[in-house]
Amino acid sequence: MxxxxxxxxxxxxxxxxxxxxxxxxxxxxxxxxxxxxxxxxxxxxxxxxxxxxxxxxxxxxxxxxxxxxxxxxxxxxxxxLGLIMLMFNSGLKFQYRFEKSDAKIGISIIVASTVIPFVIGWLSTYLFNPAQFLGPDHSVIALKIIVAISIAVTSIPVISKIFSDLGIMHSRFAKIIIGIAGVHDIILWVALAIASGIAVSHAGVNAGALLENLGITFGFLLVCLFIVPWVLKRITSKRANFLFRASFLGYFLLILLILADAAGYLGVDVMYGALLAGVATKLALPERLWKRVESSVKEISFSFFIPLYFGIVGLSLNLAQNFNVGFFVLYLVFATIVQTAVVYFTCRAIRNDKLTSFNLAAAMNARGGPGIVLSQVAFAAGIINQNFFAILVMLALFTSWMAGAWLRYVLKKRMRLMPGDENLEIQKAQEEVVFDAQPAFEGQ
Structure with a gap:
């Protein structure tokens, strides 16, 4: 059987x-x-x-x-499975607190780089014929939402990895960007969940259906941000919780599957549930425990599931037949200019210097993993066709490379990332494989 x-x-x-x-x-x-x-x-x-x-x-x-x-x-x-693990890892990197001195920068960039690029992305669909990129669902509204998200989205996993490779994860600059990206992507994933809900419903777009979808999506978000962490704080460490005692990692993977499944049954995207499962886990646990969860999940995810996921994404592409090179170049230039200009001028408006403003703008352009996930989810839901799927994947890859290349150049030239990082000491990432003679669950 x-x-x-x-x-x-x-x-x-x-x-x-x-x-x-x-x-x-x-x-x-x-x-x-x-x-x-x-x-x-x-x-x-x-x-x-x-x-x-x-x-x-x-x-x-x-x-x-x-x-x-x-x-x-x-x-x-x-x-x-790889996508679920990637989203869970992204949720575990969620940062919801800024230093008091950084709150103004963080909030300003979150608001500006979410709202303005999203609106510009939506309006840009009137400059070309979106019907050429429609998937089998034939939902123009859902397609416009996907275009808007692709202009505004930022990558938590990729920008974190870039910072780690550059040895600047401890810098003020890195902490601000990771905090911004976490909140930023939660907001944009609400929009993706709404687009997926529109596509799945097949009932057309009307005010009632849209309000219902919005209510379910935001309701699920609030439950995962407040109620689930509250419950986990009270049951995880209880002696009667035999699931946690039986398997530390298995317990949190079970939470992941439950929330992802709940999202699917509610008509919210499964991957949105996986992302919020990571966020809820981090909010519920003390630092020592969530770092153990992150380390354990990272080991199994990045050695097998996530490389396979990105490999399968490449396997799904047919750049020889389904890739409009000319449109991609225009789309890449447009997306980069929009996000760069919005973040740069926002930072200048709150009196950051020119180099700091440009560095922040460059980092916010890395679309990486979330950009690819956006394309995969939209393609699987029938919102976009194979041609636009390829364009969004390549957009995510090129913008990630561009962001990393600029930050590496800044450090090589010994320029300052931002005030507070003048005497930044580069800390090279340690080897991932560590042999520890201590018992795995000592001190649990």
């Missing part, structure tokens, strides 16, 4: 191994070349997918990745 033929299993495992090898290898090479790892991981899928292997060696590609009827569904399941 739940089995898979031996030959099919062997072929699937070979395909997974090849994709995992390519994604990790090219991700490693990308890091050595000071390029965000995510670019190499997606490139692994592009090499093995229809863009390259499928184009030059179509029989080999079909044998390996389309060899039996359910193989596509198995890769789809792996992709969804």
């Amino acid at each position: 739940f089995s898979l033929a031996s030959g099919d299993l062997a072929r699937f495992l070979l395909a997974v191994a090849a994709l995992l090898f390519a994604s990790n290898l090219l991700g490693y090479i990308a890091e050595r070349l000071t390029v965000p790892r995510i670019i190499g991981e997606v490139a692994g899928g592009i090499v093995l997918g229809p863009t390259l292997m499928g184009f030059f060696f179509p029989h080999a590609f079909h044998w390996l990745y389309l060899g039996f009827g359910s193989e596509g569904q198995l890769f789809g399941f792996l992709s969804e």
Whole structure:
């Protein structure tokens, strides 16, 4: 009933191994070349997918990745698991507190870089024919929301990794950007959940349906931000909580699955539930425990599920046939200019110097993981077609590379990121693999 033929299993495992090898290898090479790892991981899928292997060696590609009827569904399941883990990790990085002196900068950028680019992105759909990018759902309203989000979105995981690689995670600059990105993305994921709800309902767009979707989405958000952490604080450490005592990591993965499932049943996107599960977990736990959760989840996620997810994204792209290069270049320039200008002039308006303002603007342009997740969720929901899916993925990759390259240049030239970081001491990231002789759950 739940089995898979031996030959099919062997072929699937070979395909997974090849994709995992390519994604990790090219991700490693990308890091050595000071390029965000995510670019190499997606490139692994592009090499093995229809863009390259499928184009030059179509029989080999079909044998390996389309060899039996359910193989596509198995890769789809792996992709969804990787996406769930990525969103949970993003939620665990959520920062909701600014230093008193940084609150003005943080709040100003959050408001400006969310509202203004979103509105400009929405209005930009009147400058081109959005019907050319519509998916099978044929919802123009949902497509406009996706375009607006793609202009405004910022990446928590990628910008955090860039800061870690540069050795500046402890800087004032990094703390402000990560705090902004956390709140910023929660707001934009509300919009994505609404777009997904419109697409899933198939009932057209009317005031009643839209208000109902808004109410459910915001209600779920409030429950996850306030009620779930309150409950977790009171039950997690209880002696009667045998689930927590039985498996530390398993307990929090169960919370992840419950909230993701609840989001799906409510008509809110499953991935939004996974993101809020990470946020709720962090809000509920003392620092010592949530760092253990983050470390444990990170180990299993970034070694297997997340590289495979980004590899499968690359595998889903067919840049040889479904990619409008000219429109992508225009879209890249437009998205970069809008977000850069909004953040730069907002920072100048609150009297930051020119270099600080530009540094903050460059960092806020990294769309990375959330940009790719946006494209994947919209494509899976039938909101966008394969052409626009490819454009959004490439937008996320290029803007992440541009942000990292600028910040690396600033540090290389020994320029200041912002006031307070004049004598910044670079702290190189330590090796991920650490051998600890202490028991894993000592002090629990």
